[in-house]
Amino acid sequence: NAGVTQTPKFRILKIGQSMTLQCTQDMNHNYMYWYRQDPGMGLKLIYYSVGAGITDKGEVPNGYNVSRSTTEDFPLRLELAAPSQTSVYFCASSYSPESPLHFGNGTRLTVT
């Protein structure tokens, strides 16, 4: 059972480039989330989804977009990368709002 899988593990982008961070889970969880982790700041929620076709903004959504066409996949899109988006990005999933979050191992993104 792979759990939550994120790709790539590392990426360097130039300012203005775009990319998609991939996230897939094989636990049939309805709830999926994207967080960013900055040093000394904890984790901030970017977007979340309560099921296929349904997404909503979290605390820091500006500069990002998401989609949820299937239960398994929840990609995060950066359209015009900025240095402020340098961070470690974590995808997570849960069976229900009452269930613990299962995290992927993260994507370390640097924008220069």
Next chain:
Amino acid sequence: AQSVTQLGSHVSVSEGALVLLRCNYSSSVPPYLFWYVQYPNQGLQLLLKYTSAATLVKGINGFEAEFKKSETSFHLTKPSAHMSDAAEYFCAVSGDSGGYNKLIFGAGTRLAVHP
């Protein structure tokens, strides 16, 4: 709005010593509280959670936390530290909606364990 404050960004203890990681929260509604642990280059893993049942919550790896409403605290303890406990620990509280799916995380406390 809910918030979480973790006192001490770095804590260092000797192997075998008591571990105490502090967490204070603010919440206008009865909170759900969590401790997560993050090992190097990995995602977060749930240590334990408080959901308004017993105020003393036992988690994995010998950790426990006590919910104290009067002090708005949820400190994490372990009687005897092990080298493998070295990691970063995050306290989290459920968001304003009261649902688990909008967790507010603290800034984290990095625990170092030395021989």
